[in-house]
Amino acid sequence: xxxxxxNFGFLFAPGIVRYLVLIWCTxxxxxxxxxxxxxxxPNLQVPSANCWPCDVEIERPKDVSTLLFFVxxxxxxxxxxxxxxxxxxxxxxxxLQIIVILDCPTEKLDEWLQTTVAKRAKGISNARILVDSxxxxxxxxxxxxxxxxxxxxxxxxxxxQGGLTASRGHEGESFGQALLIQMLSLRAPxxxxxxxxxxVPVYGCELVLSHSSSIPPAPCCKGN
Amino acid sequence: MNAPLQKRxxxxxxxxxxxxxxxxxxxxxxxxxxxxxxxxxxxxxxxEALIISPLAWNGTQGRVHIxxxxxxxxxxxxxxxxxxxxxxxPGQRLTRHIxxxxxxxxxxxxxxxxxxxxxxxxxxxxSLALLAFYCDYQVLLTAAIVISIDHLARxxxxxxxxxxxxxxxxxxxxxxxxxxxxxVAVLVIATNSNLKNMERIATxxxxxxxxxxxxxxxxxxxxxxxxxxxxxxxxxxxALQIAKDEAESSNRxxxxxxxxxxxxxxxxxxxxxxxxxxxxxxxxxxxxPEKRIHAVQTIQRNGSFxxxxxxxxxxLSKIESGKLEIESVCNSPIAAIEAVLSVMRVxxxxxxxxxxxxxxxPMPENVLTDPTRLRQILLNLVGNAVKFTEIGSVKIVGRxxxxxxxxxxxxxxxxxxxxxxxxxxxxxxxxTQADTSTTRNFGGTGLGLTISKRLANMMGGDVCIxxxxxxxGTSFRAxxxxxxxxxxxxIDPSKIRFGEILTAPQSMPKQSTEALKDYRILLAExxxxxxxxxxxxxxxxxxxxxxxxxxxxxxxxxxxxxxDSTPFHLILMDMQMPVLDGYGATALxxxxxxxxxxxxxxxxxxxxxxxxxxxxxxxxxxxxPIEKNELFRQIKYYCDSTVQKLPIEKRRCx
Numbered sequence: 001x002x003x004x005x006x007n008f009g010f011l012f013a014p015g016i017v018r019y020l021v022l023i024w025c026t027x028x029x030x031x032x033x034x035x036x037x038x039x040x041x042p043n044l045q046v047p048s049a050n051c052w053p054c055d056v057e058i059e060r061p062k063d064v065s066t067l068l069f070f071v072x073x074x075x076x077x078x079x080x081x082x083x084x085x086x087x088x089x090x091x092x093x094x095x096l097q098i099i100v101i102l103d104c105p106t107e108k109l110d111e112w113l114q115t116t117v118a119k120r121a122k123g124i125s126n127a128r129i130l131v132d133s134x135x136x137x138x139x140x141x142x143x144x145x146x147x148x149x150x151x152x153x154x155x156x157x158x159x160x161q162g163g164l165t166a167s168r169g170h171e172g173e174s175f176g177q178a179l180l181i182q183m184l185s186l187r188a189p190x191x192x193x194x195x196x197x198x199x200v201p202v203y204g205c206e207l208v209l210s211h212s213s214s215i216p217p218a219p220c221c222k223g224n
Numbered sequence: 225m226n227a228p229l230q231k232r233x234x235x236x237x238x239x240x241x242x243x244x245x246x247x248x249x250x251x252x253x254x255x256x257x258x259x260x261x262x263x264x265x266x267x268x269x270x271x272e273a274l275i276i277s278p279l280a281w282n283g284t285q286g287r288v289h290i291x292x293x294x295x296x297x298x299x300x301x302x303x304x305x306x307x308x309x310x311x312x313x314p315g316q317r318l319t320r321h322i323x324x325x326x327x328x329x330x331x332x333x334x335x336x337x338x339x340x341x342x343x344x345x346x347x348x349x350x351s352l353a354l355l356a357f358y359c360d361y362q363v364l365l366t367a368a369i370v371i372s373i374d375h376l377a378r379x380x381x382x383x384x385x386x387x388x389x390x391x392x393x394x395x396x397x398x399x400x401x402x403x404x405x406x407x408v409a410v411l412v413i414a415t416n417s418n419l420k421n422m423e424r425i426a427t428x429x430x431x432x433x434x435x436x437x438x439x440x441x442x443x444x445x446x447x448x449x450x451x452x453x454x455x456x457x458x459x460x461x462x463a464l465q466i467a468k469d470e471a472e473s474s475n476r477x478x479x480x481x482x483x484x485x486x487x488x489x490x491x492x493x494x495x496x497x498x499x500x501x502x503x504x505x506x507x508x509x510x511x512x513p514e515k516r517i518h519a520v521q522t523i524q525r526n527g528s529f530x531x532x533x534x535x536x537x538x539x540l541s542k543i544e545s546g547k548l549e550i551e552s553v554c555n556s557p558i559a560a561i562e563a564v565l566s567v568m569r570v571x572x573x574x575x576x577x578x579x580x581x582x583x584x585x586p587m588p589e590n591v592l593t594d595p596t597r598l599r600q601i602l603l604n605l606v607g608n609a610v611k612f613t614e615i616g617s618v619k620i621v622g623r624x625x626x627x628x629x630x631x632x633x634x635x636x637x638x639x640x641x642x643x644x645x646x647x648x649x650x651x652x653x654x655x656t657q658a659d660t661s662t663t664r665n666f667g668g669t670g671l672g673l674t675i676s677k678r679l680a681n682m683m684g685g686d687v688c689i690x691x692x693x694x695x696x697g698t699s700f701r702a703x704x705x706x707x708x709x710x711x712x713x714x715i716d717p718s719k720i721r722f723g724e725i726l727t728a729p730q731s732m733p734k735q736s737t738e739a740l741k742d743y744r745i746l747l748a749e750x751x752x753x754x755x756x757x758x759x760x761x762x763x764x765x766x767x768x769x770x771x772x773x774x775x776x777x778x779x780x781x782x783x784x785x786x787x788d789s790t791p792f793h794l795i796l797m798d799m800q801m802p803v804l805d806g807y808g809a810t811a812l813x814x815x816x817x818x819x820x821x822x823x824x825x826x827x828x829x830x831x832x833x834x835x836x837x838x839x840x841x842x843x844x845x846x847x848x849p850i851e852k853n854e855l856f857r858q859i860k861y862y863c864d865s866t867v868q869k870l871p872i873e874k875r876r877c878x
Binding site for chain 1: 277278281283284289290294297298305332378
């Protein structure tokens with residue numbers, strides 16, 4: 001024991017060196033804490049459209065659920081979300097329409113559609129890619145964060161909204177992903193719709209929106 | 225008390241030092257590498273943040289992503305302190321522990337930035353491997369502790385950032401920790417192995433150093449020995465040079481001596497040969513008796529001087545060659561002075577100067593010394609004093625010094641010429657007199673004082689000048705050590721009497737034509753001139769002389785005369801003759817039981833020559849050139865009927 005104390009005696013080094021080392025350790029601990037805190041802090045979400053909006057010109061199948069995945073092409077955190085989306089898509093026995101919406105400003109459309117994130121998004125298998133100029137679609141669905149998923153039942157009811165990562169920019173299992181997979185595994189649409197809509201945090205950049213999120217959502221499309 | 229260190233201890237101490245130094249150097253180098261690595265990692269981290277997540281977006285508004293700020297802020301915080309420590313405190317324990325912690329924090333940050341990608345965990349293993357360069361298992365422990373804390377904390381609070389799953393099993397953390405522990409264990413083993421290798425190398429190095437040290441010491445010792453030998457050699461060379469100089473000086477002295485001797489011999493020889501030529505060739509000398517007598521006297525005087533020179537040279541030669549023996553016999557010091565007075569008195573009377581003797585202390589009746597050499601010293605000193613004194617007196621002051629050493633001390637004080645300081649300094653050198661005119665005016669060989677001084681030295685004393693002043697006189701002092709005889713009488717100075725000899729001149733020996741009357745003498749001599757001279761002298765003294773020219777004839781003649789009942793009273797035997805020399809002839813005679821007197825007659829004047837003659841069987845010994853009166857005295861002594869009857873060994877003339 002005394003040997004160990006002697007060996008690590010530098011921890012009790014006198015004078016300025018001791019304080020310097022202590023300050024250094026404290027600074028590093030603080031830095032890591034801030035970093036972790038930021039990583040674990042979700043974005044504020046506004047309530048999304050509970051039903052499929054009528055003024056959206058997106059064809060929605062009547063027999064399968066539709067998953068909308070909003071992407072900010074410049075957001076590095078979304079890279080992890082896309083990876084998790086791929087894992088979801090890769091699940092067997094899932095019937096689903098996947099629509100990846102690339103939210104871009106009109107004036108920078110070409111530039112933004114060439115980013116790594118955009119390219120990765122375009123690579124999602126069986127996904128339909130839509131470009132959302134100036135966030136018009138996002139606004140209509142009241143989506144606000146990149147990486148946000150909205151799952152609508154075949155009847156147009158919002159059954160899930162949230163992110164697929166457990167923290168900012170970190171791949172891996174998450175509660176949202178697990179919940180989404182579970183819901184998609186339900187065979188009967190009625191069973192899906194009978195559940196309460198689920199909401200989980202989203203970690204990502206804020207999307208480009210055409211109008212303020214405080215505007216009330218568009219009315220549900222009765223035809224659905 | 226400290227015991228001397230054994231070789232093993234020295235190796236151990238040195239090995240520790242070497243390992244310590246090597247480790248320090250290695251750790252300083254590793255610190256440097258890590259400092260560079262830290263900067264590189266920081267740069268890559270920032271680059272990664274800028275490439276992957278440069279901006280965070282709020283709609284169309286982009287702002288710098290927190291990862292970029294983290295890379296800049298947190299990355300710098302993690303990376304720069306180790307760089308500062310590596311630059312300012314290289315090799316120190318704290319530095320490498322900070323580096324270990326930083327490296328692990330970099331791993332944590334990298335893992336976080338990569339979103340928990342499992343590939344980024346390899347950074348930990350690579351970092352641990354790099355930290356093994358420190359060869360310090362504690363550093364590995366520090367790194368392991370830091371990364372373990374990170375994993376445990378994040379595994380508990382935010383497992384996705386580490387494992388990529390929402391809820392990691394505790395076993396997952398354990399598994400990660402186990403892998404880290406395994407690598408740390410492997411690295412610790414490798415580190416220890418590396419340390420042991422270093423110690424082995426250091427042991428060899430220290431042993432080599434010790435051997436080198438011993439070798440250097442040996443070289444130093446040998447060098448010192450060589451230096452000492454060199455010094456000895458130089459010293460020897462110096463001694464040799466001194467000896468050479470002395471030898472050369474001696475050689476020069478010898479040459480000088482020979483030159484002086486040649487000069488001293490040639491001077492009287494010139495007079496002898498010159499006047500002899502005149503006597504032979506110049507009619508005036510033949511017709512005028514006065515001139516002839518004067519010439520003959522000159523020849524005699526120079527001949528005597530020549531003999532004196534030869535005797536002095538022989539004495540000096542004997543002294544210098546160490547062949548002169550000093551006797552120690554019982555004799556009277558007063559008698560020695562009496563003998564000197566008896567010789568010098570006549571000359572003093574002739575010159576009209578007084579010769580006085582004073583004894584300041586009671587004198588022992590007898591002492592142990594060499595009377596002949598004592599007499600020689602005194603004769604020389606008194607003779608010089610008389611020679612250089614024209615007016616006044618010569619005084620002999622005797623005293624007996626009864627101290628720790630018994631000494632006889634004689635001052636010879638004259639009122640003669642005296643000497644300057646420079647003359648005094650040259651005085652005791654051979655062939656040197658006060659000045660060059662001295663020889664011309666007063667004669668003398670210049671050897672007397674040298675011989676006297678050497679003799680006195682050999683007798684434990686000295687001869688020195690007490691004082692001398694030009695025109696006033698000189699005082700010499702002769703000191704000799706004597707053996708004091710217990711019970712010998714001390715004679716009061718007032719009671720010392722020299723009888724008549726001090727006042728009455730000794731009568732000159734009369735030339736008697738009948739001194740050797742009726743003596744039958746056999747003269748064995750090969751030189752015709754000496755045959756004529758000696759036989760003439762002997763016959764003139766009344767002897768009947770038979771002359772033979774070699775030893776064999778002498779033996780034959782002696783034995784025949786013995787057979788004819790007319791034996792010779794005495795045989796004068798030259799020792800160097802053809803056919804049979806004197807030694808052989810005498811020995812042959814003694815072998816034939818010839819009991820007659822045999823007196824050796826030889827030009828060899830050394831003491832050893834005298835002994836050789838006696839050993840051959842001679843009764844007496846007389847040197848050439850013959851001194852007529854002395855020869856007559858010896859002949860008369862031996863021809864005395866009393867002596868003739870004595871056994872050979874008891875009839876030797878003193």
